[in-house]
Amino acid sequence: MLQLQNLGLTLNGKQILHHLNLETRPSEIHSILGANGTGKSTLASVVLGLSGYREISGRIAFNGDDITELSVSERARRGITMAWQEPARFEGLSVAEYLSIGQRYAGDNSLSPKECLLKVGLAPESYLTRAVDGTLSGGERKRIELASVLAMKPKLAILDEPDSGIDALSIDYVVEVIKTFSRNGTTVLLITHHEEVAEIADRASSLCGGTILKTGDPVAVARFFRNHCQECQHVNLPEQEEQNDDRLLKGI
Amino acid sequence: MIDYSKEFEALAEAYEASGGNAASLLDKKSASLVVSHNKIIGKNEIAGVHIEGGSTPTGANAKITVDPGAIVEKPVHLCFGVIPKEGIQEIISEFDIGDGARVTFLAHCSFPNAIKVKHTMDAKIHVGKKAEMTYSETHYHGEYGGTEVLPVVKVIIDEGGTLKNEFKLIKGTVGQLRIDYEGDLRKDAVCEFDAKVYGKKDDRIIVKESIFLNGENARGLAKSRIVSSDRCQSEVVGEMVGNAPFARGHVDCVEIIKGKDARASAIPRLVVNDDRAKLTHEAAIGSVDKKQVETLMARGLTEDEAVDVVVRGMLR
Secondary structure (H helix, E strand, O other), rough: EEEEEEEEEEEOOOOEEEEEEEEEOOOOEEEHHHHHHHOHHHHHHHHOOOOOOOEEEEEEEEEEEEOOOHHHHHHOOOEEEOOOOOOOOOOOOOHHHHHHHHOOOOOOOOOOOHHHHHHHHOOOOOOOOOEEEOOHHHHHHHHHHHHHHHHHHEEEEEEEEOOOOOOOOOHHHHHHHHHHHHHHHEEEEEEEEEEEHOOOOOEEEEEEEEEEEEEHHHHHHHHHHHHHHHHOOOOOOOHHHHHHHHHHHOOO | OOOOOHHHHHHHHHHHHOOOOOHHOOOOOOEEEEEEEEEEEEEEEEEEEEEEEEEEEEEEEEEEEEEOOEEEEOOOOEEEEOOOOOEEEEEEEEEEEEEOEEEEEEEEEEEOOOOEEEEEEEEEEEEOOEEEEEEEEEEEOOOOOOOOEEEEEEEEEOOEEEEEEEEEEEEEOOOEEEEEEEEEEOOOEEEEEEEEEEEEOOOOOEEEEEEEEEEOOOEEEEEEEEEEEOOOOOEEEEEEEEEOOOOOOEEEEEEEEEEEEEEEEEEEEEEEEEOEEEEEEEEEOOOOOOOHHHHHHOOOOOOOHHHHHHHHHOOO
16 A cells, blocks of 8 residues: 655755655554644645655655655546645535546545535535535535545545544544545545544554654554653654654653 | 518527527517627517617617616526627616616627627616616627727615626637726615636736725625736726725735736725725735645646636636
8 A cells, every 4th residue: 555665855954754654554544643743744745745745755655656756646546635634715616516526536336426425424405516615614624625535435545634623523423434434445544633533543653753653553652642742842853853762762 | 670680690699609598588578688789689678677779880878777676587688799800889888776676687798700899888887775786797709819898887876785796708718808897885885896807818808896885884895806828917906995984895806827928916905084994805816726726636637627627616
């Protein structure tokens, strides 16, 4: 599935990711747990190949193929997509149209826009004709983003903090959607800083200071995160903190 | 009696090309006016809607009156066009919407073969007290870029009246376009000007939307969505003047540039002459938002397809 080999990224002279290695398994939910500023969203942008995140060191492979040089579109057509933490808004584009765009490359047995909305707890009759613009609340927009990823039936869905900005009542829908992805054969890279959400995963990795410190059972990784990373000073200072990383790892 | 059937047929075809439904021009239950070059070739009045008009050497005059209190169920269809490659069409029009009336106009202006066609529209609109008028105008200028269009509209909206005006030119080439709209709003009046234009090749686009909030609690929105591609140049002037207590106005301009030779400028002008009025503006000029494009690319579209989806949506 996805293999990140010795990834590194420097932005504006600042090293954001370094020596990052990660491998996901087919259909697994893999949480990336990390505090704010540790490089979680940057990692998502690198995997998707967004502009500004292409000058990386290391290698990205997907199903055995090197995709490091592929564009966002090319990666998407191989089945990689993302739900943004703060999704874009589109004047004049209806929800139905937005969901249909992803469905175009979904292949057989994909869910209809209506079914996708139902999965994320939105009534199709109230949303299909609405524009994906500023008239939607942040929570509604995030759920529609998840629906559009569902419509695409991807092989790898990167979900960048799908739980942030969502009210407590809606969080169950989000969790259920994440599980739906996995049931449908999609591998989920779940980026979050909520331990409770991270723990629904099959496996988890703790990202700290731009590198993966620990991968394994989500409960154990969450405990590691709670004990070592929540209050740590790694935030985007990998060079200075590398020695500390070593000490920290030895103390696990 | 002169037979205009062939001319009507040609104009109906152009009307359809601009997005209209030609059958509506023959519907006896809908009021309509059809002007080809300088000839009125079709006119239909219904209860509550009166249309007077006549030809001039270079165009036509038209006065459309909607009776006070009339609720006009079906849109009033207006069709203006010049079918030959060259010509001048000068329309002088007056709209008088009676107090409490409600009416929608669908206007289509078609110049499908224009190599050198000039179309001017000098319109005066009066919206009566608590009347509601919607005016939606769609243009089609063909592919040659030989059209010059100069609409000048002066609007007075009486107490509690509402005007929603939309101008749309997104198919074919523009040629030269200079829009000049001005609204004079009385107490509790509401006015929206909304221009959507897709410029290509060597098109020149100037949009000026001015709203004077002269009455207490008047509301104004001057909105524009312009795309300039190839060597197109566009300029938007959004002017809002708050002259009365509790007046509220907003200027909202988005101009997208596609191509290194395209140019765009936006000039918002906000003037407040009453310390209880409040005006705001927002303008965004530049290339298509990267995040929007990459979101759509992440769903499998190419970059060009993604830009097209964003632009088409914005111009709807």
